[in-house]
Each structure stands twice: as structure tokens, then as C-alpha cells.
Amino acid sequence: MTLKRQVTLDEVAERAGVSRSAASRVINNAPHVSKAKRDAVQRAVSDLGYVPNATARALATQQVGAVVLAISSDNPQVFADPFFAEVATGVNSVLEETELELVLQLATTTRGQTRLEQVLRTRQADGVMLMSMHGDDPIAQLAEESDVPVVFGGTPISFEPRYYVDADNRGGARLATEHLVETGRSRIATITGRMDEGAGMARYKGYQEALAMAGLDARRVGYGDFSEESGGRAMEQLLAEHPDLDAVFVASDQMAIGAMRVLKDAGRTIPGDVAIVGFNDVALARHTEPPLSTVSQPIQSLGREMARMLLALIAGESPTPLILPTRLVKRQSS
Amino acid sequence: MTLKRQVTLDEVAERAGVSRSAASRVINNAPHVSKAKRDAVQRAVSDLGYVPNATARALATQQVGAVVLAISSDNPQVFADPFFAEVATGVNSVLEETELELVLQLATTTRGQTRLEQVLRTRQADGVMLMSMHGDDPIAQLAEESDVPVVFGGTPISFEPRYYVDADNRGGARLATEHLVETGRSRIATITGRMDEGAGMARYKGYQEALAMAGLDARRVGYGDFSEESGGRAMEQLLAEHPDLDAVFVASDQMAIGAMRVLKDAGRTIPGDVAIVGFNDVALARHTEPPLSTVSQPIQSLGREMARMLLALIAGESPTPLILPTRLVKRQSS
DNA sequence: GTAGAAACTGGGAGCGCTTCCAGCCAGACG
DNA sequence: CGTCTGGCTGGAAGCGCTCCCAGTTTCTAC
Structure with missing residues (x-):
């Protein structure tokens, strides 16, 4: 309402009786400013309620002050999946400790894709966390070659990025399948997810691996796309x-x-006639009839670790890829 | 990798043989530039792969080019609720048609709250969509008085904001309760949500209203906080x-x-001994035993309408509050 | 008491873009 | 053929902040 103009550094400097440079130094608590001036500036800041203009700072420092969490997919509804909400929560929890903003890029349309491309090409963000949800995604390749720091969430199938954090999908699938073997099953089938996603492929491989090691037939396979x-x-x-x-x-x-x-x-009973193990441990799994055995992955950690890795990257470090453990949750369906 | 500096407007102008002003005009397709120069500039733009620097533009125009979706709550895990993922999806779908970025502010800690406050006070965003999740939230009041355009998602209990979009919680609750009455129940209880949230309160009122109109006793009430x-x-x-x-x-x-x-x-049977109706129509509701009757609200629309309203506000219009319909979904628990 | 180092200080040049403004020029009109 | 519009043009002044740099002051050590 009251159209109060933003208070600027100059005003702070003037009120404190120092130069703008000096004021700037104390704001960013840089050295080379005497205690007296420092105090004066600090007083002026709180008197005036000064808050630095992020835009101006960004222009001067050539840093944006924001990182983007991008979901690239051909399905406009992806983000409605609770999975991403959890990832975002994890990401936010570590970003909250920094000065960085979190911008959300749901690149599910041509427009969205284009925007994400521009971010990658022209450094409109200080870093990008990319979750690419389909196999032949050109964005993934672009991201890997981009000048801006990028960490992948999950692994694309076509190449292994330099920086990524992923859940141990393969290990989890193996765990689940081994569990089935251990409980005496021998004619074990699988239903795969989308095979053009890293997760889908990895889970399938885990299944194969476990059966190969048990000397069992791994050719009972049905193909799905993750949907019910x-x-x-x-x-x-x-x-x-x-x-x-x-x-x-x-x-x-x-x-x-x-x-x-x-x-x-x-007419088959579960687990009497056929045992079932799922993957993800969504809230629903606890409530099926019978409750579903499944493998759970630490989704919020995934988000947290992506953010941490990105921060490291921005700081000029070279973090190593991270694979988060998954674990088997035994319930009554197996 | 290749440390290619960003292409600037000056370079475009030079290559096109025009002044920077002229180039700027064609970028923003403003009038007062001849067809010849316009074409020359456009050619230069695509030759050079020029993309305007959003930060510089923001500084010059005094507009940020971003709006924030803020969730203010005392619970760090709120956003893990699929509800918000859907809201965000809706918001994104309309923002995608504009040039605006979507920044996510999960204000669940002191730091987060402070940041949100600064956004509200010092116009760090062109607009804010605020979902305040607890009753006495000082942020809500601050937002209502802020200079920056704010639309509320849901209604705070302490006041009615100028601009908001909400679901018809009260109507939905009434619908559900009336349904219970119609199917012959007469000793109808309720379990409330958090009473310091608008939604919790409204649903309780809807229950009371329906019973009052049916001449039934509305004093069987248990208090919950929305959690299982x-x-x-x-x-x-x-x-x-x-x-x-x-x-x-x-x-x-x-x-x-x-x-x-x-x-x-x-030992009570459902719906034999007692009928149950829920609220929200989460994915789970379909899979309970028996499947849960519930009232469903258009969550993505909520997000979409919030975004539209904010856009209108930013454009200087004065939109009217919006209340989205809810509807009863009858399943086997009632 | 003085040279030299070390710590402060403020001026000023940008960061890349928008936009005001004054000067131009061409066409319209009498 | 002179005057007036009115649409082009480009110069220049910012937007608010950072940071280099040269100049000044203060200290320390001879």
C-alpha cells in the first residue's frame, strides 16, 4: 500500500556517514573497515531496515543466487507424483541453510523444455538439479555438456553423468528377488517399469542378476510403465x-x-499361490490387502544429497557420484 | 567447459549495425524501429544465439520476473504431502505460458520464515501465492498488508484476505454429512482436522450445519490434526x-x-455398524477396505486458479475471490 | 624521528539492460 | 516550396551493487 521505495546502500552509507564502498564491505562482512564504521553502518542498516537488492547484487557479482530443480519429462503430470514432493522437501532442507533460492522447472512441454535449455546454455541459474524422466532426452546430454554445474538425480540410460546421486535400484531389486528365492520360490517372474528410464532398467537387471546367481530361469517377464x-x-x-x-x-x-x-x-492367493514384492514403499503399500512387501528408498535423502552435491560443485569441488542404499521391507505379500 | 562469455545486447547491436536502443526495442518488440533494422537485429540475434540476461533486465525494469509459491507451516514435512505437489503442478501449468519463473519457498523454519518476510517486505518477487498452514501465522497478516501482490490459497481463520482461492470445504463437509443423514444414520459423529487451519474449521462448520438442518445432535466430536x-x-x-x-x-x-x-x-463393521466418509480423495481412498467414500476437491485447479489470479493482480486488475466446488464420491464405506 | 608495511577509505568504473530525450528525416499539406 | 507532423535514431542516464585501485592514515620497528 504505502509505496515506500526500497532503501538503497547509498542511503545506508549516507546515514552512517561512510562511503558506499565501506557500507558494502560491512554488509558482506569483508575486511578493511574499522570497528567504528562497521558499527555505524550496522546501526544504519537496522534503523532503515535495509535489505540488499538481490537483483543488483546478482548483476554485479555475475551470480544468480538461485538454483533450479528441473524435472524433464513427456508427462505433464509427473510432478503430481509424491516422489518429487519428497525430493523437493529434501532439496529445500539443505538450500534453506544457504542464501540460494529454489526455482522449480517442470519441463514437460516444448516451452518448458526450451526454457530449461536456455538456463543450461546461458547460465540463468547458479546450478541445476536435473531429473530426466525419459531415455532419449536431449536435455540430459545438453546438461552434461553445459557450463553450469549440474547434478543428475537418477542415472540416464544412455550415459553416466559426471555428477549424480541415485538410489541403488539394482541392489534393491536384487534384494527383493533374492528374498523371493530364499523363501522357496523358484518360478519367479518380474514386471518391469519403463525401460527407457534408468530406474526401470536397473531394477530389471537386479532381477536378472539375482536369478542368475540362484541358477533360476529369468525369462518370465512382463513389461509395464510404472502405472497401476x-x-x-x-x-x-x-x-x-x-x-x-x-x-x-x-x-x-x-x-x-x-x-x-x-x-x-x-483366483490366486497372495502370498499362498504367488508372492509379490514391489518397489518404492509408497504410503499405499502399507494398506493393501495383504500389506505389500517392497523395497524402500530414501527419497528425501536423495534430494538432500543432490543439493549438497550441487553446492560442492558450485564451490569448485569435484564430488564423487553417490548411490544411496535401498532396503527390503518385508510385509505379508511374500 | 568452453568458457564462452554471454552474448550481450551490444554485440547484437553492433553486428546488426544499429544502436543498442534500437536492438533493445526489437527484442521487446516495441514500436519505433524500421522494418529493415528490425530484420537485421533479428538475424543478429539468431546468428549469435543471443538470450537476454534476465538479471540485467530485472534491474533495469524493476521487475523480478519471478513469483513465489510459499508454504508457511510449522511442520518441515508439509510439502511431502502430495497435496502440494498437485497444487504446484497446477500453478506451473499456467506459469509455463508466461515468462515468469516459479520459486518455491518452504517457510517451515525460522530462516525460511524470515526469507519469506523479506520477499513480502522488499519486493524480491513480482507476486506471491501463499498457503499458510497454521492459524496464528504472522506471515499471513504481513502478506495481506504487503505491497507485493499476494493471493492466498485457502482462507486463514483470523481474517478474510482480499484475494484468495479456496475449495468449498464447508460445502463439501455438508454434502458428506447430509449424505450420511440421507442414508438413514442419526447418531453422526465427526473427527475434525486442525482447528487452527481454515480447512479444518470450515469442515467442522459444514458438519454442524448439516446436522442442524436435519435437527440432529452435532455434539459427537473428536479432535484430530489431519494425521492418520x-x-x-x-x-x-x-x-x-x-x-x-x-x-x-x-x-x-x-x-x-x-x-x-x-x-x-x-469389532464394528463398516458400513454396517458405522458408516464413514472422509475428505480429500487421496489415491489411498480407493484402496481401503472397504473403499472409502470421501469428498474430492480439484487440487490442480486450485493451483491453476491461484496462478491466474496472481497474474491478474500483477496486471493491475482486481479479481474476485474464488471458491472451487467440491463433490461427494460415494464408495463402499457409507 | 623516520622509513616501510599494513590497514583503512572513498572514488569510480562497470555488470547488461531499459528508457527518456533531443535531434533527424521523410512525407503531408497548403 | 516552406512548414508541420510524427515516426525513427542513438546518446546517455540510470537500476543498486561490487570491487579494483590509488591515496591516506596508523603502526611497527629501527
Whole structure:
């Protein structure tokens, strides 16, 4: 309402009776300013309620003061997935300790993609955390070659980025499959996620690996895209092609839920006739009938570590990639 | 890698053989520049791959080019709630059509609150969408009086903001309760959400209203805080104090799930002995046993409308508050 | 008492862009 | 053919801050 102009450094300097340079120094508490002046400036700052203009500072320092969390995907609804909300929460928790702003770039349309590209090309941000959600994403390549610091969340399938943090999808899948083996199952199927995503591919490999080590057949595979519906379809197909299966490792809880429905409709009991293990440990998993065994990954940590790694990168360090552990949560479906 | 400095307007102007002013005009396609120069500049732009420096522009125009979506809460985990992910998706979908960036401010700590305050006080953003999640939030009052355009998501309990968009919580609660009445229940309890949030209070009022109109007793009330656990506790207490209840309207699905567990443990059948209706229509609601009747609200629309309203505000218009409809989703728990 | 180092200090030149303004020039009109 | 519009033009003044640099002061050590 009251159209009070922003108070500037000059005003602070004048009120404190010092030069603008001196005032600037105390604001950024740089050396070379006497105690007396320092105090005077500090008093002026609080009297006037001075807050530095971030834009001007950004222009002068050639630093933006903001990092972006970018989700690149062909599905406008990706971000509605609670997964990202948790990632964002983790990211925020570490950024909160810094002076950096968090800007959200949901690059799901052409416009969004273009904007993200420009950020990458022309340094509109001090750093980028990129979660690329489809395989042939040109943005991922661009990001890897960009001048601006980029850390990947998850691993693209086409190359391994220099800086990334990922969950141990492969290890988790292996854990889950081994668990199925240990509990006496031998005709173990899998329902995969999108194979053009790193996570989908890694989970599939973990499944293969575990069965190979157990000397079991790993050819009972149905293909899904992480969605509940696709899980149901894949299960139907699996049932038709391999009616003898006695367990299935499903690459996401959503798909597992779809699969369980189909299984029940087909008259199979869970875990009696067929055991099921999912992946992600979403809130829902606890509430299915029976409660779903699944592998859980530390999603907020993922966000936190991405942010930390980016900070390190911005500070000029060369952090090493990080793979976060996953663990098996045994419930009643297996 | 290749440390290529950013291309500036001057370079564009030089290459096009025009003054910087002229170049600037064509970039912002302002009038007063001949077709010939316009073309020359455009060619130079694409030759050089020029992208305006947002910071410099912001400093010159005194506009930030960014709006913030702020969640003010005392709970660091709020944003992990899928609710906000959906709001953000909605917001993003309309912002994507503009040149504005979306910055996320999760003000859950003192630091975060302070930063949000500064944004509000010193115009560090062109506008703010504020979702304040607790009653006595000083930020809300500050926001209402701020110079920067603010639209509220949801209504604070202490005052009615000039600009807000909210879901019809009261109407939804009334709908749910009336539904319970219509299906023959007469000893209808409620489990409330946090009463220091607008939504919690409004849903409680809706419950009271419906019962008042039906001439029924509205004094069977248990108090929760929207969490599953609190729903369980409230149900236990309700059962102890009003063992005769035959229905309960629960102010959130999470709480309803907790309540259902308690009910089952107490040997009551659902909906036989007691009918239940929740609120929010989270993904989980579809998968409870039995599937939960609930009232659904258009969360993405909420985000979209907040963004639209903010845009209108920034454009100097005076939009009117908006209340989005909620609707009853009947499933098997009632 | 003095040379030299060390610590302060403020002026001023930018950072890249917008925008006001005064000067131009061409066309319209009488 | 002279005067008036009115749309181009480019120079220059900022937007608010940082930071280099040269000049000044204060100390320390001879």
C-alpha cells in the first residue's frame, strides 16, 4: 500500500556517514573497515531496515543466487507424483541453510523444455538439479555438456553423468528377488517399469542378476510403465504365458497393486499361490490387502544429497557420484 | 567447459549495425524501429544465439520476473504431502505460458520464515501465492498488508484476505454429512482436522450445519490434526464417549484410515455398524477396505486458479475471490 | 624521528539492460 | 516550396551493487 521505495546502500552509507564502498564491505562482512564504521553502518542498516537488492547484487557479482530443480519429462503430470514432493522437501532442507533460492522447472512441454535449455546454455541459474524422466532426452546430454554445474538425480540410460546421486535400484531389486528365492520360490517372474528410464532398467537387471546367481530361469517377464494399469495388464499376460509362476517382483508399488488385483481375480492367493514384492514403499503399500512387501528408498535423502552435491560443485569441488542404499521391507505379500 | 562469455545486447547491436536502443526495442518488440533494422537485429540475434540476461533486465525494469509459491507451516514435512505437489503442478501449468519463473519457498523454519518476510517486505518477487498452514501465522497478516501482490490459497481463520482461492470445504463437509443423514444414520459423529487451519474449521462448520438442518445432535466430536494417527486416537475417544454412534464424517482421508482401523479392532463393521466418509480423495481412498467414500476437491485447479489470479493482480486488475466446488464420491464405506 | 608495511577509505568504473530525450528525416499539406 | 507532423535514431542516464585501485592514515620497528 504505502509505496515506500526500497532503501538503497547509498542511503545506508549516507546515514552512517561512510562511503558506499565501506557500507558494502560491512554488509558482506569483508575486511578493511574499522570497528567504528562497521558499527555505524550496522546501526544504519537496522534503523532503515535495509535489505540488499538481490537483483543488483546478482548483476554485479555475475551470480544468480538461485538454483533450479528441473524435472524433464513427456508427462505433464509427473510432478503430481509424491516422489518429487519428497525430493523437493529434501532439496529445500539443505538450500534453506544457504542464501540460494529454489526455482522449480517442470519441463514437460516444448516451452518448458526450451526454457530449461536456455538456463543450461546461458547460465540463468547458479546450478541445476536435473531429473530426466525419459531415455532419449536431449536435455540430459545438453546438461552434461553445459557450463553450469549440474547434478543428475537418477542415472540416464544412455550415459553416466559426471555428477549424480541415485538410489541403488539394482541392489534393491536384487534384494527383493533374492528374498523371493530364499523363501522357496523358484518360478519367479518380474514386471518391469519403463525401460527407457534408468530406474526401470536397473531394477530389471537386479532381477536378472539375482536369478542368475540362484541358477533360476529369468525369462518370465512382463513389461509395464510404472502405472497401476500397466501392472494389471502385464500380470494378465504373465499369467497367460507362464501360468506356473509362484512369485513376481514388480518394479513399482503402483504396478504391484494392479497386479494383485488381477491375481485375486484369477483366483490366486497372495502370498499362498504367488508372492509379490514391489518397489518404492509408497504410503499405499502399507494398506493393501495383504500389506505389500517392497523395497524402500530414501527419497528425501536423495534430494538432500543432490543439493549438497550441487553446492560442492558450485564451490569448485569435484564430488564423487553417490548411490544411496535401498532396503527390503518385508510385509505379508511374500 | 568452453568458457564462452554471454552474448550481450551490444554485440547484437553492433553486428546488426544499429544502436543498442534500437536492438533493445526489437527484442521487446516495441514500436519505433524500421522494418529493415528490425530484420537485421533479428538475424543478429539468431546468428549469435543471443538470450537476454534476465538479471540485467530485472534491474533495469524493476521487475523480478519471478513469483513465489510459499508454504508457511510449522511442520518441515508439509510439502511431502502430495497435496502440494498437485497444487504446484497446477500453478506451473499456467506459469509455463508466461515468462515468469516459479520459486518455491518452504517457510517451515525460522530462516525460511524470515526469507519469506523479506520477499513480502522488499519486493524480491513480482507476486506471491501463499498457503499458510497454521492459524496464528504472522506471515499471513504481513502478506495481506504487503505491497507485493499476494493471493492466498485457502482462507486463514483470523481474517478474510482480499484475494484468495479456496475449495468449498464447508460445502463439501455438508454434502458428506447430509449424505450420511440421507442414508438413514442419526447418531453422526465427526473427527475434525486442525482447528487452527481454515480447512479444518470450515469442515467442522459444514458438519454442524448439516446436522442442524436435519435437527440432529452435532455434539459427537473428536479432535484430530489431519494425521492418520490422530484419527485413530480420536476414534477411540469417540467410541468411549459415544458408543452408540452409527456414522462419522472424518475431515481427512488419512484420519479416516486411522479411524477405520480402530473401528475394526473394536469389532464394528463398516458400513454396517458405522458408516464413514472422509475428505480429500487421496489415491489411498480407493484402496481401503472397504473403499472409502470421501469428498474430492480439484487440487490442480486450485493451483491453476491461484496462478491466474496472481497474474491478474500483477496486471493491475482486481479479481474476485474464488471458491472451487467440491463433490461427494460415494464408495463402499457409507 | 623516520622509513616501510599494513590497514583503512572513498572514488569510480562497470555488470547488461531499459528508457527518456533531443535531434533527424521523410512525407503531408497548403 | 516552406512548414508541420510524427515516426525513427542513438546518446546517455540510470537500476543498486561490487570491487579494483590509488591515496591516506596508523603502526611497527629501527
